[in-house]
Amino acid sequence: MSAIIQVKNVSKSYWRNSLEIPVLNNLSLEVQEGEFLGLMGPSGSGKTTLLNLIAGIDRPSDGELTVAGTDIAKLSESALAKWRSSHIGFVFQFYNLIPVLTAYENVELPLLLTSFSKAERKQRVETALTIVGLGDRMSHYPKQLSGGQEQRVAIARAIVTDPVILVADEPTGDLDKKSAQEILILMDRLNKEFKKTIVMVTHDPHAAEKASRQLHLEKGDLVGV
Amino acid sequence: MAIPFKYTIRSFMNRKLTTIITIAGIGLVVFVFAAVLMMAYGVEKTLVSTGSPDNIKVVRKSSQGEISSIIEGETVNLLKTLPHIATTADGKPIMSGEPCVIINLEIRSGGMSNISVRGVSQEVNLLRPQVKITEGRMFNPSMRELIAGKAVNKKFAGADIGSKVKFAGDYWTVVGIYEDNGSGFESEMWGDANQLLGAFNRGSAVSSVTLKLDDMNNFEKFKRAMAADKRFLQYEAMTEQRFFEMQSEFLAIFIRILGTFITIIFSFGATIGATITMYAAVANRTIEIGTMRSLGFSRRSILTVFMAESMLIAMIGAGGGLLLASLLQFFSISTLNWNSFSDLTFSFALNPSIIISCLIFAVFMGLLGGFLPAARAARLNIVTALRG
Ligand SMILES: Nc1ncnc2c1ncn2[C@@H]1O[C@H](COP(=O)(O)OP(=O)(O)OP(=O)(O)O)[C@@H](O)[C@H]1O
Ligand SMILES: [Mg+2]
Numbered sequence: 001m002s003a004i005i006q007v008k009n010v011s012k013s014y015w016r017n018s019l020e021i022p023v024l025n026n027l028s029l030e031v032q033e034g035e036f037l038g039l040m041g042p043s044g045s046g047k048t049t050l051l052n053l054i055a056g057i058d059r060p061s062d063g064e065l066t067v068a069g070t071d072i073a074k075l076s077e078s079a080l081a082k083w084r085s086s087h088i089g090f091v092f093q094f095y096n097l098i099p100v101l102t103a104y105e106n107v108e109l110p111l112l113l114t115s116f117s118k119a120e121r122k123q124r125v126e127t128a129l130t131i132v133g134l135g136d137r138m139s140h141y142p143k144q145l146s147g148g149q150e151q152r153v154a155i156a157r158a159i160v161t162d163p164v165i166l167v168a169d170e171p172t173g174d175l176d177k178k179s180a181q182e183i184l185i186l187m188d189r190l191n192k193e194f195k196k197t198i199v200m201v202t203h204d205p206h207a208a209e210k211a212s213r214q215l216h217l218e219k220g221d222l223v224g225v
Numbered sequence: 226m227a228i229p230f231k232y233t234i235r236s237f238m239n240r241k242l243t244t245i246i247t248i249a250g251i252g253l254v255v256f257v258f259a260a261v262l263m264m265a266y267g268v269e270k271t272l273v274s275t276g277s278p279d280n281i282k283v284v285r286k287s288s289q290g291e292i293s294s295i296i297e298g299e300t301v302n303l304l305k306t307l308p309h310i311a312t313t314a315d316g317k318p319i320m321s322g323e324p325c326v327i328i329n330l331e332i333r334s335g336g337m338s339n340i341s342v343r344g345v346s347q348e349v350n351l352l353r354p355q356v357k358i359t360e361g362r363m364f365n366p367s368m369r370e371l372i373a374g375k376a377v378n379k380k381f382a383g384a385d386i387g388s389k390v391k392f393a394g395d396y397w398t399v400v401g402i403y404e405d406n407g408s409g410f411e412s413e414m415w416g417d418a419n420q421l422l423g424a425f426n427r428g429s430a431v432s433s434v435t436l437k438l439d440d441m442n443n444f445e446k447f448k449r450a451m452a453a454d455k456r457f458l459q460y461e462a463m464t465e466q467r468f469f470e471m472q473s474e475f476l477a478i479f480i481r482i483l484g485t486f487i488t489i490i491f492s493f494g495a496t497i498g499a500t501i502t503m504y505a506a507v508a509n510r511t512i513e514i515g516t517m518r519s520l521g522f523s524r525r526s527i528l529t530v531f532m533a534e535s536m537l538i539a540m541i542g543a544g545g546g547l548l549l550a551s552l553l554q555f556f557s558i559s560t561l562n563w564n565s566f567s568d569l570t571f572s573f574a575l576n577p578s579i580i581i582s583c584l585i586f587a588v589f590m591g592l593l594g595g596f597l598p599a600a601r602a603a604r605l606n607i608v609t610a611l612r613g
Pocket of ligand 2: 047048049169
């Protein structure tokens with residue numbers, strides 16, 4: 001079986017004032033289905049950039065990118081948006097919940113892009129929030145929740161469409177030790193119990209230990225596999 | 226499915242102060258616009274209700290108003306010979322040869338203004354039965370007496386019962402107050418036609434002749450009979466209503482053009498205000514936009530969300546402005562009507578087409594104000610937006 005994420009000779013540069021800033025240099029990487037990959041490295045090494053490419057919210061300057069069987073570098077913008085909504089679950093460092101929506105409504109948001117009926121959506125939202133242990137906080141607004149709870153709502157939002165891949169950019173970076181531990185346990189469970197392939201960027205070596213494999217980025221190159 | 230509308234509503238209520246100021250700005254513009262249209266419509270409504278569609282008015286051709294129209298006494302007598310004029314029980318034609326003069330009166334709150342004094346014949350109650358004396362009595366045709374319209378009585382000093390008005394070298398006593406459902410007649414004073422002609426040394430030349438036909442269906446025949454006689458060459462007949470409607474045209478158009486001009490200038494301010502508010506909304510929610518785009522929402526959805534928010538601001542503003550403007554209906558104002566050179570009192574009047582015009586105007590401000598910020602939001606690059 002071929003890898004669920006295939007990054008082949010991918011380069012990425014940003015342009016600032018007609019000055020090229022190379023971030024990733026001819027990088028190749030494979031992630032197998034069901035893997036929990038921990039991506040580490042110093043600040044500015046290109047971790048977020050690589051994650052964004054895999055998640056299809058950014059495009060490589062060069063190289064091939066096959067994720068979940070699709071050559072995503074070739075998709076049109078609208079096709080890519082549709083692809084993201086059904087294949088990728090996002091977890092951000094600062095949770096990125098919509099402040100004016102309740103926990104329930106935040107989790108329901110990605111389902112509005114599907115054809116599920118209202119009743120089906122309700123069932124899925126409730127299931128997702130129950131998995132993250134917040135079945136009793138559905139009508140709370142983000143500001144009524146703790147950071148750890150907010151991140152769990154965000155995880156519920158990431159899994160509610162049942163995507164094959166979860167990408168998490170420093171999901172514990174803004175949390176205290178205890179909340180961070182809970183999030184890591186949850187991620188581990190999503191990987192083992194729900195068979196999600198996870199790519200997680202982290203600065204925390206303790207967090208990286210949860211991963212089944214660790215990679216280090218150094219100035220745009222992968223080192224020490 | 227798109228981003229739910231509740232997102233728009235709640236986000237919009239999140240920034241109370243700037244949003245309220247923006248709504249107030251748009252509301253003010255809509256209020257001014259509505260007020261101007263209501264004013265122009267009020268003038269039209271007042272003057273249209275002045276004339277009856279069942280009366281015929283004969284004036285000199287292409288005269289702007291009654292002041293510039295003259296009909297000699299011989300012509301008035303000649304008119305009596307035309308067919309289809311209704312008659313009283315004792316066989317007199319129902320016809321009122323009316324001299325119209327302008328006098329200067331002192332306004333109660335200070336200053337002077339013109340009002341029209343209309344000389345009417347004994348048959349006037351047959352021509353205008355809706356005019357009712359509400360205080361005092363009808364003038365005595367052999368005395369220098371006047372009755373004053375309600376609006377004149379209200380606005381001008383010396384138009385109370387018992388007051389004496391001096392003009393044409395004589396004193397005229399006000400003996401009654403009349404009403405006519407707020408029509409332009411209420412902005413006039415009436416006296417006996419012959420008394421006025423004598424006082425002004427006008428011989429027998431009146432300004433206009435108002436008459437009743439035996440049947441309005443005979444109006445065409447009446448006009449044809451008039452056209453057949455060369456002596457009527459300089460005169461034309463129309464319904465009294467049409468005549469007064471024409472009296473409103475200049476003033477109404479003037480108010481509309483001036484008002485629209487002012488409103489458009491105001492609306493630049495309000496639209497720029499909406500644009501600034503919406504730019505701030507986009508800037509505050511950049512990360513939200515990036516997040517929604519990551520989840521798979523399209524650029525179009527983002528555009529729609531912010532356009533909807535801008536439209537919501539505009540519509541609430543329009544609603545408020547219209548609500549406030551609708552209260553103006555309880556006020557009446559007066560101004561000089563340039564067709565008659567005399568003061569006209571009228572009320573602000575609202576109609577569905579004014580409401581629709583205001584809503585269209587507000588939609589326009591909302592679309593215009595929201596477009597640039599919404600387009601910026603939609604164009605944001607996802608990665609850049611997520612970085613905040
Ligand atoms: N949109 C962008 N435009 C220009 N330069 C960018 C952009 N995004 C990232 N960069 C640059 O690319 C480099 C890598 O950034 P990236 O965010 O991938 O690093 P990172 O490894 O995630 O760092 P951190 O640990 O601080 O999050 C940095 O030098 C950054 O300044
Ligand atoms: Mg990063």
